[in-house]
Amino acid sequence: MTDKSALFDFVVALADDALVLGHRLSEWSGHAPTLEQDIALSNLGLDLIGQARLFYTYAGEIEGAGRNEDDLAYFRDQGQYRNLLLLELPIGDFAQTMARQFLYSAFLEPYFAAMMRSTDVRLAEIASKAVKEMTYHVRHTAEWVIRLGDGTEESQKRLVSALDDLWCYTGEMFVETASERLLVTMGIAPDKAEIKSQWLTRVGRVLTEATVETPRDGRMQSGGRSGRHTEHLGHLLGEMQVLARSHPGAVW
Numbered sequence: 001m002t003d004k005s006a007l008f009d010f011v012v013a014l015a016d017d018a019l020v021l022g023h024r025l026s027e028w029s030g031h032a033p034t035l036e037q038d039i040a041l042s043n044l045g046l047d048l049i050g051q052a053r054l055f056y057t058y059a060g061e062i063e064g065a066g067r068n069e070d071d072l073a074y075f076r077d078q079g080q081y082r083n084l085l086l087l088e089l090p091i092g093d094f095a096q097t098m099a100r101q102f103l104y105s106a107f108l109e110p111y112f113a114a115m116m117r118s119t120d121v122r123l124a125e126i127a128s129k130a131v132k133e134m135t136y137h138v139r140h141t142a143e144w145v146i147r148l149g150d151g152t153e154e155s156q157k158r159l160v161s162a163l164d165d166l167w168c169y170t171g172e173m174f175v176e177t178a179s180e181r182l183l184v185t186m187g188i189a190p191d192k193a194e195i196k197s198q199w200l201t202r203v204g205r206v207l208t209e210a211t212v213e214t215p216r217d218g219r220m221q222s223g224g225r226s227g228r229h230t231e232h233l234g235h236l237l238g239e240m241q242v243l244a245r246s247h248p249g250a251v252w
Contacts, residue, residue: 149210
């Protein structure tokens with residue numbers, strides 16, 4: 001594997017993560033439990049779509065094959081996507097969405113903070129913008145996790161169920177691909193082993209305040225980084241890509 005191909009794979013995976021989760025959050029538009037949360041979830045999704053655009057644009061430049069952000073987002077098939085499985089799961093209820101967003105944002109905030117020190121100037125610049133957005137994502141979702149866990153019997157039940165369902169997908173966040181391992185040695189990508197301890201500390205602190213137990217580790221699900229996805233991604237891409245594929249090259 002060349003340095004160039006490793007960097008492309010790494011950047012595309014970051015873009016896919018942001019795009020897929022951004023699309024999932026967009027599914028709440030007009031359906032959130034309150035108007036305030038309808039706007040808040042839409043804004044979280046827009047943050048992620050913005051990050052996806054920056055990463056896809058950079059990936060296209062690295063590849064040098066003439067593909068732009070739209071080509072990479074809308075004209076690849078399911079097996080070519082490299083997003084984490086956690087992010088493609090259906091939105092579920094409000095507790096499911098908030099639990100997932102908290103678990104992922106609590107990982108991504110310190111990850112982007114570490115990426116700001118990347119030897120790749122472009123990645124460092126993207127990370128410096130994205131980390132500010134993730135700081136808000138963590139704060140917003142942590143407040144909701146605490147509110148749900150320390151709220152009514154029903155809200156706590158739903159939060160615990162969401163955490164139990166999602167926890168087996170969190171291990172994939174800390175698995176390093178061959179591309180990432182190469183980039184870590186070059187000072188381009190952050191070392192995930194260092195991020196995990198920060199994530200566990202923050203998640204444990206918030207769940208304690210939410211009066212719920214941190215789920216126990218078991219068999220972790222993985223495969224997204226190598227293109228092996230759940231059936232849910234195919235349905236998501238079918239919905240997301242239909243307009244671009246029906247009218248290729250169209251502009252507005």
